[in-house]
Amino acid sequence: MTTDAHDHAPDRDSTGNGNSSGSGSGSGSGRILRKLRAPRATRTNAVHPGAWWIWALGLGTAASRTTNPLLLGLLVGVAGYVVAARRTEAPWARSYGAFVKLALAVLGIRLAFAVLLGSPIPGTHTLVTLPELPLPAWAEGIRVGGRVTAEGLVFALYDGLKLATLLICVGAANALANPARLLKSLPGALYEAGVAVVVALTFAPNLIADVQRLRAARRLRGxxxxxxxxxxxxxxxxxxxxxxRSVALAAAMDARGYGRTAEVAPAVHRTTAALTLGGLVGVCAGTYGLLTAEGGSYGLPVLLAGLGAALGDLWLGGRRSLRTRYRPDAWGVRAWLVAASGAAVAALLILYASHDPYAYAALHPDVVPLTAPTLPLWPAAAILLGLTPALVAPSPAPRGFGKESS
Incomplete structure (x- = not known):
């Protein structure tokens, strides 16, 4: 872990003399705070990309547990602030704006569908009555046009805002996690699938960067x-x-021996197949047991056994992939703090929803009758934990100072 130069200097008292022994707990806490203080980002101290994805998925999980627009807006604000504070100047980091625009488009489409196709939510406050298109008898239950109510429109707004928040959380992960470094951290068994995912994730940011570059060039030429x-x-x-870029990528992958496999013993093949099948069955059976009241006793053990079999399958399957890692990314203290903050947001909202008897009304405001949403204190405080990466993650280099290496 790279720290500032001040971290290596001894503590000094008011006279300027070195005071390496400290003054009790105050000196020890000061050293801990200086060690956790966010340094300037370099190639060696950057947060592990997997930690950024865990943080973003934690925020997305929290967003999926509520339709309260105040909490969803708070999640969007937390994700946007962290991206603004810790985003680099790399091309793939500029895709956050595109995800925000996509989220706004999804929200607009959801509201347009509610207006044109109606809503299943009954309402008494009619906003406007559109001309209704007559449909045949086999399309019973579907209408085009008709009465647009405030309750149905607010329900569509809450529903679309939840999906928009999920897209913004995914966009935050794309803007903060280097996809090439994330690919290096995958197990060998998932390398081929990871390459396809990384290519798909980097296509949109590169396309946006090309459009911006070409539009700027055309403006300069009048x-x-x-x-x-x-x-x-x-x-x-x-x-x-x-x-x-596709041709160059294919040539680079072919030059690096992409797709080649090592010879393994037949017993390893059979063991890998058995672990794959057992892991799938265990995960499915364990998940079913956790979701049903009858399987509460065996659900968790079977799920853990299935996950163990899946991890064993990944380990054995990685022996077929001839890969080495140059300067692998380390999972340090800052990565743990970033990942734990996102996981804590999701866990606290799940616990709040399952233990508080009034949680459902706070997390899912009523639209029939139409009532104004309120901001629950504990979920809002839990969401603010998602700001931890803005305090502990290394701050990006100044604009134009240098580009992050992939």
Missing amino acids: RPDSGVRGLLQVGLPVLEGALE
């Missing part, structure tokens, strides 16, 4: 960069650049 004409003239170079 050519139009907006409208249908500008879009058509920018689209061809973007597609050409995407094709060139």
